[in-house]
Amino acid sequence: xxxxxxxxxxxxxxxxxxxxxxxxxxxxxxxxxxxxxxxxxxxxxxxxxxxxxxxxxxxxxxxxxxxxxxxxxxxxxxxxxxxxxxxxxxxxxxxxxxxxxxxxxxxxxxxxxxxxxxxxxxxxxxxxxxxxxxxxxxxxxxxxxxxxxxxxxxxxxxxxxxxxxxxxxxxxxxxxxxxxxxxxxxxxxxxxxxxxxxxxxxxxxxxxxxxxxxxxxxxxxxxxxxxxxxxxxxxxxxxxxxxxxxxxxxxxxxxxxxxxxxxxxxxxxxxxxxxxxxxxxxxxxxxxxxxxxxxxxxxxxxxxxxxxxxxxxxxxxxxxxx
Amino acid sequence: xxxxxxxxxxxxxxxxxxxxxxxxxxxxxxxxxxxxxxxxxxxxxxxxxxxxxxxxxxxxxxxxxxxxxxxxxxxxxxxxxxxxxxxxxxxxxxxxxxxxxxxxxxxxxxxxxxxxxxxxxxxxxxxxxxxxxxxxxxxxxxxxxxxxxxxxxxxxxxxxxxxxxxxxxxxxxxxxxxxxxxxxxxxxxxxxxxxxxxxxxxxxxxxxxxxxxxxxxxxxxxxxxxxxxxxxxxxxxxxxxxxxxx
Numbered sequence: 001x002x003x004x005x006x007x008x009x010x011x012x013x014x015x016x017x018x019x020x021x022x023x024x025x026x027x028x029x030x031x032x033x034x035x036x037x038x039x040x041x042x043x044x045x046x047x048x049x050x051x052x053x054x055x056x057x058x059x060x061x062x063x064x065x066x067x068x069x070x071x072x073x074x075x076x077x078x079x080x081x082x083x084x085x086x087x088x089x090x091x092x093x094x095x096x097x098x099x100x101x102x103x104x105x106x107x108x109x110x111x112x113x114x115x116x117x118x119x120x121x122x123x124x125x126x127x128x129x130x131x132x133x134x135x136x137x138x139x140x141x142x143x144x145x146x147x148x149x150x151x152x153x154x155x156x157x158x159x160x161x162x163x164x165x166x167x168x169x170x171x172x173x174x175x176x177x178x179x180x181x182x183x184x185x186x187x188x189x190x191x192x193x194x195x196x197x198x199x200x201x202x203x204x205x206x207x208x209x210x211x212x213x214x215x216x217x218x219x220x221x222x223x224x225x226x227x228x229x230x231x232x233x234x235x236x237x238x239x240x241x242x243x244x245x246x247x248x249x250x251x252x253x254x255x256x257x258x259x260x261x262x263x264x265x266x267x268x269x270x271x272x273x274x275x276x277x278x279x280x281x282x283x284x285x286x287x288x289x290x291x292x293x294x295x296x297x298x299x300x301x302x303x304x305x306x307x308x309x310x311x312x313x314x315x316x317x318x319x320x321x322x
Numbered sequence: 323x324x325x326x327x328x329x330x331x332x333x334x335x336x337x338x339x340x341x342x343x344x345x346x347x348x349x350x351x352x353x354x355x356x357x358x359x360x361x362x363x364x365x366x367x368x369x370x371x372x373x374x375x376x377x378x379x380x381x382x383x384x385x386x387x388x389x390x391x392x393x394x395x396x397x398x399x400x401x402x403x404x405x406x407x408x409x410x411x412x413x414x415x416x417x418x419x420x421x422x423x424x425x426x427x428x429x430x431x432x433x434x435x436x437x438x439x440x441x442x443x444x445x446x447x448x449x450x451x452x453x454x455x456x457x458x459x460x461x462x463x464x465x466x467x468x469x470x471x472x473x474x475x476x477x478x479x480x481x482x483x484x485x486x487x488x489x490x491x492x493x494x495x496x497x498x499x500x501x502x503x504x505x506x507x508x509x510x511x512x513x514x515x516x517x518x519x520x521x522x523x524x525x526x527x528x529x530x531x532x533x534x535x536x537x538x539x540x541x542x543x544x545x546x547x548x549x550x551x552x553x554x555x556x557x558x559x560x561x562x563x564x565x566x567x568x
Contacts, residue, residue: 182438183435185438185440186434186435186436186437186438186439187426187431187432187433187434187435187437187438187439188432188433188434188435190423190439191432191433194412194415194423197412197413197414197415198410198411198412198413200410201406201410201411201412201481202423203393203394203395203398204372204394204395204398204403204404205398205403205423205424205427205481205484205485206395206398206399206424206427206428206432206485207395207427207432208393208395208432211433212432212433215433215435219435
């Protein structure tokens, strides 16, 4: 039984991989761009769901890690001439991770409402800094970014090419997503799940909840940071939107739309959100209104999200088949 | 040799004095029962020894080291482990996963970001061993909340045992059990306590007198007396305070 499920998962992975790899050959550039954006936001939403769905921690500060990394990537590319593509990504991700570690230390003992409010406060703080520290962040004007090309020794990859940037994003973010999935199987991932289940008992069998939460928080900050760096490079621009509370809410919406119970729920959520937003913003300027209505409908009628909906469909089909 | 020395423990909850100078000694490999009427402070005492509460004053020496006020997970690393009066298990996990959580903690695989514990043969073998000891081999893949009450109580002990403790604290392990289940539990406790020290809170006097090497009577927040079961049974003070009520 377990083996069959295992096999079918790998078949799905293969199918998705083939579609993803061949997509640029069949699609138009703007569609490739759209898919790139979806991939970047998938990682952002998945990292958020590791906190919310797996850790049971409602954070309102996830946007600050995406934003911090995006601004660091932008500012460093502007200031350090000849900084390579992955050097910029690394610096952005590193700063987000370190700040995650620092804030994580301050949040150690908090849960529930206090935790949510404190993360919100930190996010607001970084937003204020981004607006005021114009020298580095460009303030309200934001930072334009030039994507550096990747030098491979024998050849160089032109990052201004939509398809090349798509493939680089697919490989890097794809690996990051796989590692996040693997995380849920590791000792640490299991510890996170068990702590959500019964924190008291975990303490009495030797687990320190504070350390676990700190590791989880830093871990998710790292991946939000990685997403943030690619966010900046994708848009070739960082504005204060990247670090706003709205950005945190975006993660929350994507995660809820996709469903928190499944690992790949937020990937679906991110894809749906980006596609829908793109579609709506072509039709009307008031797209957030429709997005809000959609969100309300989903929470009311599909509380387990798209992945939950698919799961019930699959279960239903299996039942009728038997 | 004493493994645990409880010295002059006081505890008050915002003015309500629950423990007023508790003193007793537990010898290594002893089965030590703590009895006393409801509200005597037995569970509070357990919560202090196991690190859930800090006492207002007093000290606790575990193998000559002062451990008072240490958090539960550190006490667990020192191999002091407890069970709970109200079943405190991972309800939505299988029996196997419940026990494995403790086993992997004991071998130090708590926060590893790269290793996966599911296929670790050493951890799994140890888990199987414990599940066999608590008699749940047949239901090891069942979710904890699907088990009968007696089985859940056994699992409660299994999780406690999974940390391979030197000192086991059991808080009313037979509470709410039928006669047969209680007999099974007593058998299990005997086998579990081999080469370990056991402290048990228990209301069932048959269990206490058949299991314990030493009995301490807690009354009005202090230890009335400690001694061998026969001495306790015949102690007029104990009869007055507790046993006589029956």
